[in-house]
Amino acid sequence: MTSDQMIERPRLSSSAEIEGQIYDVIIVGCGFAGATAARELRREGWNVLVLEARDRVGGRAWFKQNAIGNEPLEMGGKWFYPTERFIWAEADRYGHSLVEPIIVDWPSTWLTSDGLKQSSLPIPLSELPDIERLIVAINQAARRIDVSRPLSEQALADLDISLTDFLENVGLTVKTRTIAEAYLQAYASAPAVNISALHLIRRVAAAGSVSEFVMSSAGYRLSSGTAPLVDAILADAKADVRLSHRVRAIRQDVDGVTVEWESGTFRGRAAVIALPLNVLKHIEFEPPLSEGKRRLSTEELACIGTKVWATVKGAPTNFFGCGNGAGLDWLSSEDIIIDGGVLMAGYGSDAEALDVTNHAAVQRAIRSFLPDAEVLAIAGHDWRHDPFSLETWAVFRPGQITRHDKHVRTTEGLLSFAGAHTALHWPGFIDGAIESGFRSAREVSALLR
Numbered sequence: 174m175t176s177d178q179m180i181e182r183p184r185l186s187s188s189a190e191i192e193g194q195i196y197d198v199i200i201v202g203c204g205f206a207g208a209t210a211a212r213e214l215r216r217e218g219w220n221v222l223v224l225e226a227r228d229r230v231g232g233r234a235w236f237k238q239n240a241i242g243n244e245p246l247e248m249g250g251k252w253f254y255p256t257e258r259f260i261w262a263e264a265d266r267y268g269h270s271l272v273e274p275i276i277v278d279w280p281s282t283w284l285t286s287d288g289l290k291q292s293s294l295p296i297p298l299s300e301l302p303d304i305e306r307l308i309v310a311i312n313q314a315a316r317r318i319d320v321s322r323p324l325s326e327q328a329l330a331d332l333d334i335s336l337t338d339f340l341e342n343v344g345l346t347v348k349t350r351t352i353a354e355a356y357l358q359a360y361a362s363a364p365a366v367n368i369s370a371l372h373l374i375r376r377v378a379a380a381g382s383v384s385e386f387v388m389s390s391a392g393y394r395l396s397s398g399t400a401p402l403v404d405a406i407l408a409d410a411k412a413d414v415r416l417s418h419r420v421r422a423i424r425q426d427v428d429g430v431t432v433e434w435e436s437g438t439f440r441g442r443a444a445v446i447a448l449p450l451n452v453l454k455h456i457e458f459e460p461p462l463s464e465g466k467r468r469l470s471t472e473e474l475a476c477i478g479t480k481v482w483a484t485v486k487g488a489p490t491n492f493f494g495c496g497n498g499a500g501l502d503w504l505s506s507e508d509i510i511i512d513g514g515v516l517m518a519g520y521g522s523d524a525e526a527l528d529v530t531n532h533a534a535v536q537r538a539i540r541s542f543l544p545d546a547e548v549l550a551i552a553g554h555d556w557r558h559d560p561f562s563l564e565t566w567a568v569f570r571p572g573q574i575t576r577h578d579k580h581v582r583t584t585e586g587l588l589s590f591a592g593a594h595t596a597l598h599w600p601g602f603i604d605g606a607i608e609s610g611f612r613s614a615r616e617v618s619a620l621l622r
């Protein structure tokens with residue numbers, strides 16, 4: 174679907190031509206951010222080259238064909254909130270529909286230190302005030318945030334603490350805290366102690382409120398998957414896209430930018446760096462990247478979690494479990510049966526705790542919630558150890574937003590920096606990647622003029 178051949182190109186240059194050619198803009202990385210930047214720059218009439226390390230485009234949005242049986246599955250990004258305006262606009266532009274949300278049940282299976290519990294509530298009714306206090310605290314904090322402005326300009330440092338500390342400050346009972354942690358860890362793809370509470374509260378602010386955040390978290394999806402949308406953006410761009418071109422170094426001089434990949438170099442007047450933040454530290458920059466970007470990439474973002482698909486024999490089609498499973502914090506079924514097994518999606522907060530490519534390990538993790546589960550097939554990608562991502566979806570660590578947010582999207586010489594982690598409204602989401610592509614295209618156009 175997302176192969177080289179699918180991308181309509183104006184022409185393919187021979188190597189001899191490439192050597193002498195100077196592109197207006199070289200884009201490094203072809204996820205949604207790079208693809209959007211390519212299209213917007215082409216619209217402005219610039220000559221654009223896109224270099225992508227993998228043998229496919231789309232990056233962490235990967236609609237994999239025949240992932241289990243004949244079923245294509247989203248190995249990465251899939252769900253969209255109603256308030257994400259960039260993804261909705263792109264879907265509309267190319268006539269791709271977003272499917273109505275599934276009405277998500279609150280989890281009905283809970284896993285705490287007391288063991289498995291089947292109930293609509295994991296805690297005694299007497300502890301409901303705890304939940305109320307937590308919701309009020311998050312909503313009040315969210316009202317302080319203007320998502321259209323950088324957070325580091327908004328005096329929010331008191332919220333840029335770990336999720337663990339935030340929950341502690343609200344003063345919850347152990348049970349409520351355990352469940353809140355597990356639920357939010359799955360949502361943030363990271364252990365609670367590494368998650369910036371401010372990052373999560375920003376998402377609540379972008380969604381509207383805690384209930385809108387929870388109700389829409391597994392909401393709309395693209396009916397034909399993410400791959401046709403990124404292909405449509407690239408076909409529109411008519412840029413020169415090179416797959417299997419892993420960039421190693423980016424050097425700036427007074428006349429432009431030289432981009433080195435494994436087997437040669439390309440020359441451009443400017444460049445867009447549309448790479449995941451955790452990958453940035455492995456690229457050689459000359460002059461070196463600013464201290465802020467370097468430190469952030471070396472510290473790394475918090476998002477080291479997992480997503481895995483499995484088909485499970487005899488599982489309920491309306492299952493939703495949450496808690497401290499063996500490598501999974503969240504397990505839910507989809508209303509799809511593949512080769513006799515119910516399709517289930519699991520999310521965990523630490524790739525070291527679960528190898529999503531190991532059938533036995535995934536079955537063990539699923540059995541935390543469904544003790545008799547027989548897993549028939551699995552499909553998982555280890556994003557954390559994939560050298561072209563090294564992370565799942567961008568989630569900042571405590572203190573990182575306050576210290577580094579102002580650095581992530583600043584231009585450096587002839588380089589503009591895109592990527593979902595640089596977005597204002599929905600950082601870490603496909604919507605954020607698209608937002609960043611628009612911004613980078615504006616910045617580079619201004620530079621070139």
Ligand SMILES: Cc1cc2nc3c(=O)[nH]c(=O)nc-3n(C[C@H](O)[C@H](O)[C@H](O)COP(=O)(O)OP(=O)(O)OC[C@H]3O[C@@H](n4cnc5c(N)ncnc54)[C@H](O)[C@@H]3O)c2cc1C
Pocket residue numbers: 201202203204205206207224225226227230231232233234248249250251252253418419420421447448449452456479480556560561562564565566567591592593594601602603604606
């Ligand atoms: C498991 C999982 C679940 C997710 N769920 C959701 C969801 O439900 N909803 C949602 O909106 N988002 C979700 N996301 C996040 C979303 O997929 C990403 O935020 C978004 O796709 C990032 O786009 P990007 O263009 O910024 O980065 P990427 O998609 O990572 O693109 C960067 C590109 O750079 C390339 N690259 C890396 N190194 C080099 C190099 N040296 N040289 C050249 N190219 C290089 C990569 O191969 C990649 O194609 C999920 C992500 C994961 C992993």
